[in-house]
Amino acid sequence: MNNNNSSKMYEDQEFDKKQGKTKRHHNRKSTLDFRKYTKQIWLAGLGAFSRAEDEGSKIFESLVKVGEELESKTVEFTDQTVSKVTEKTKESVIDTKDKVEKMLDHHVTTSLNKIGLVTAKDIQHLESLILDLHRKVDVLMEENKTLKAQLNKK
Incomplete structure (x- = not known):
């Protein structure tokens, strides 16, 4: 060593x-x-x-x-x-x-x-039918007045 x-x-x-x-x-x-x-x-x-x-x-x-x-x-x-x-x-x-x-x-x-x-839809449907019918009746009444006026003139 x-x-x-x-x-x-x-x-x-x-x-x-x-x-x-x-x-x-x-x-x-x-x-x-x-x-x-x-x-x-x-x-x-x-x-x-x-x-x-x-x-x-x-x-x-x-x-x-x-x-x-x-x-x-x-x-x-x-x-x-x-x-x-x-x-x-x-x-x-x-x-x-x-x-x-x-x-x-x-x-x-x-x-x-x-x-x-009757249901609400049924009533609504009936209501629309009545309104259509009412319009048609109004048209017919106007036509009737017009026809009466024409007949009275003749």
Whole structure:
């Protein structure tokens, strides 16, 4: 174990003949590189934090704006869908109501006719016949007056 460490130590050291000293280039260089990279990483982290702090509010505001637009579109779409469903429901209810009224009217009319009672439709029909008859009688009376007037002149 000691031999490995000492051989490694010799790899990292270089003997300077002029000064009579052993140089430790490799160890010193790698320590300086490590410090340099560590400092760069630290500075990059500080820069990232600063940029995130500066741009974070811009990004947040941008996300809020996008969220508002999406909410607006969603509300608009929901309102349109609710309106369409409401309209279709109203149409369906009106159609069903009309069908039920016609069915009830038919059954009531049929039942009243079976027992011999007059319905409102029967009275309306009779009323229109009487009005037609009245108009025809009025026409005949005018024609009769005209004929009498012609006969009296002769």
